[in-house]
Amino acid sequence: MKTALITGITGQDGSWLAELLLAKGYAVHGTVRRTSTPGDSRLLPFLDRLVLHPADMTDAGSLRDAVAACRPDEVYNLAAQSHVGTSWAMPAYTTDVAGLGAVRLLDAVRAEAPSARVYQASTCEIFGTSPAPQSEATPLAPRNPYAVGKAAAYHAVRNHRDAYGLFAVNGILFNHESERRGERFVTRKITRAVGRIVAGTQGSLALGNLEARRDWGHAEDYVEAMWRMLQLDAPEDLVVATGVSHSVQDFVEAAFAAAGLDWREHVTTDPALVRPIDIPELVGDASRARERIGWSPRVGFDALVRRMVDHDVRLARLERDCGEAPVPRR
Ligand code: NAP
Ligand code: GDD
Numbered sequence: 086m087k088t089a090l091i092t093g094i095t096g097q098d099g100s101w102l103a104e105l106l107l108a109k110g111y112a113v114h115g116t117v118r119r120t121s122t123p124g125d126s127r128l129l130p131f132l133d134r135l136v137l138h139p140a141d142m143t144d145a146g147s148l149r150d151a152v153a154a155c156r157p158d159e160v161y162n163l164a165a166q167s168h169v170g171t172s173w174a175m176p177a178y179t180t181d182v183a184g185l186g187a188v189r190l191l192d193a194v195r196a197e198a199p200s201a202r203v204y205q206a207s208t209c210e211i212f213g214t215s216p217a218p219q220s221e222a223t224p225l226a227p228r229n230p231y232a233v234g235k236a237a238a239y240h241a242v243r244n245h246r247d248a249y250g251l252f253a254v255n256g257i258l259f260n261h262e263s264e265r266r267g268e269r270f271v272t273r274k275i276t277r278a279v280g281r282i283v284a285g286t287q288g289s290l291a292l293g294n295l296e297a298r299r300d301w302g303h304a305e306d307y308v309e310a311m312w313r314m315l316q317l318d319a320p321e322d323l324v325v326a327t328g329v330s331h332s333v334q335d336f337v338e339a340a341f342a343a344a345g346l347d348w349r350e351h352v353t354t355d356p357a358l359v360r361p362i363d364i365p366e367l368v369g370d371a372s373r374a375r376e377r378i379g380w381s382p383r384v385g386f387d388a389l390v391r392r393m394v395d396h397d398v399r400l401a402r403l404e405r406d407c408g409e410a411p412v413p414r415r
Pocket of ligand 2 (some may be wrong): 168169170207208209220259270271274292293297298358359360363
């Protein structure tokens, strides 16, 4: 039985990845903070099958203890303050967690489990304003504090690989969403609002920049790519994306239409929600991932929107009728 350690196991991707690795027969360990809520709906259905260790990406000793406690075969570094908008309000903390946090974890692996394989949750945000479509050959041009931290982590992974022979890879993932997405990311903010408008518990939805274009896939597909990258014969960095971009307004229109609503009757724009710099378009060329790990997305844009809207309409009705959302069953 292989052992995996997931930092950020309580997040969207952590929950999908933990579920995938459990199904593959791994012993799954994860890190949690004092303020984490592992008992919420994302992990609850399989919480009793996980081993959790206290650790914070800002604390090197706790990361080293977590690695030493489980001696993993595979380490997935998913922990980050991952909200780009918030990174403008908390630039030092975000850069520390996303950037130096990865360095601390790489050092912990090198000291305690040097033969472990490491997956780093990199992001298309490191390409910033470099022209689309972005691929492994695109120059890095990070344009917000989150992306600056992730760019530092990207280089640290490559240095540990080349200097110390660590099997470490950057998965350069484009946006991926799901019914487990955090509620402050735009897709889930939209589908939660659609659900509540249908249930009669919300009237309108305020958004920022509707023109930004993103490449949206489903998170369940993307954690499969993470795992496949650690099964490569030799480590390399790969872009993972659908190759299709839509604007935020496209997502809004599709989500409201999926519930039989006209978005123009409910959506307003608020300049306070527009970021100091917003990347106009991120869309990936994942042809190398297709060739190297045989990966391609199974869930397209329309199915993604439909799945999230259906889930959030049901959830909003349950919240209205029960006072709170009941614990989901598998
Ligand atoms: P998420 O839902 O925001 O989850 C973030 C996770 O990081 C949570 O488990 C959180 O734990 C943990 N965390 C935050 N600060 C921490 C700290 N100081 N120490 C330890 N843990 C900390 O993010 P996600 O969407 O699952 O994304 C997973 C990773 O992929 C992130 O690194 C993100 O930047 C990256 N990424 C995401 C996407 C995407 O579209 N989803 C695309 C490219 C890259 P708590 O529960 O304690 O808060
Ligand atoms: N969150 C949010 N809230 N975004 C809004 C809003 C709003 O009210 N209105 C418009 N947007 C726009 C943002 O300005 C951005 O252009 C786009 O919607 C997507 O925003 P998010 O859903 O917050 O995601 P993100 O693209 O900034 O970042 C996500 O994807 C990255 C990969 O591209 C995060 O998951 C990052 O961690 C990840 O690296």
